Amino acid sequence: MYKHETLRKALKKVVLDLAVTLDGFIEGPNREIDWCIIDDDMDFDGFLASIDTIFYGRVSYDSWGNFQPEPDASPTEHLLWKGVHAKKKYVFSSQHRHDDQATFISSDLAHQVAEIKKQGGKDIWLYGGASLIKTFIQSGFIDRYRLSVHPTALGSGKPLFEDLKSRLELKLIKTNVFKSGVVQLIYEPEKYN
Template identity: 80%
Template sequence: MKKVVLDLAVTLDGFIEGPNGETDWCIMDDDMNFDGFLDSIDTIFYGRVSYDSWGNYQAEDNASSEEKKLWESVHSKNKYVFSKQTREDSRATFISSGIAEKVAAIKKQDGKDIWLYGGASLIKTFIQLHLIDVYRISVHPVALGNGKPLFEELKSRLELKLIKTNVFRSGVVQLIYEPVNQ
């Protein structure tokens, strides 16, 4: 069965974005093997705001061939958008109700794993509904002091088991966890 994988950058003090939504602190080093992660998935889950911002993003004409290849790979995936709004979009399927049931059905499909891209409110919903199978949290060596925290409004304790750690040249440490009881 497919797994829902939250692959996310977080600051040392636990924020997924700064107070104004900034993510300019994120580091993308070649030793992080993000291409390998993209090869391991065939589906991306977005919230509507994230989808509208990044779901169809096109690299600038003067972007590197690596960046263009990355976005081409992202856009080759099946896309689902979780939103209160419903709309027709030939590049994505919109889901406005029955999240847990629809996620369970998608996980039963043949294929590769699913990237829970986010945004913050979708991630919070998936955490509360216990829909995340793997947490791949990349801790970046920067502290912001404030911003949007990864874990907020937890209704109960979230216990995780560390299954792997990766350390990169930049000082980013990737922690890969699975939920203990789900």
């Protein structure tokens, strides 16, 4: 095995785990995500166990980075958010801000992402939002796409693949089908194959 292949396998992977509609939107025209289905057979706990870091954009972090479910929410929901909040968090933002729960990154994105990937450990969840995801797609920073395609068509909204500068070639690694009709497609960029 070549040295660069060994290094690539040792690096943490940036994983985009995301719900998308059948017509390719990640949110509706009013930022709604009420179409997202959560099945107990989706094994989100297994996904959380495979990561130790989460990348957020500032808007997503402000909305979800410290979210706490209502006291009367199910024990499963409380455990899910406890698992999410146990991860190391990085927020990519033009704002310089001190936060005890996250590290804010405001410059030299490529260098910062490369350094975090070298830290070892488990993989990184690219949580979003849409602007950060777009930047990561255009920069080639995503190592694995886990797209859960929901059986809903919105007709308009925020598309996942927007303003691509060049064609994105992906190789299908695995497919999971859930009882709700959600189909999860797991891809890696062709550069890894």
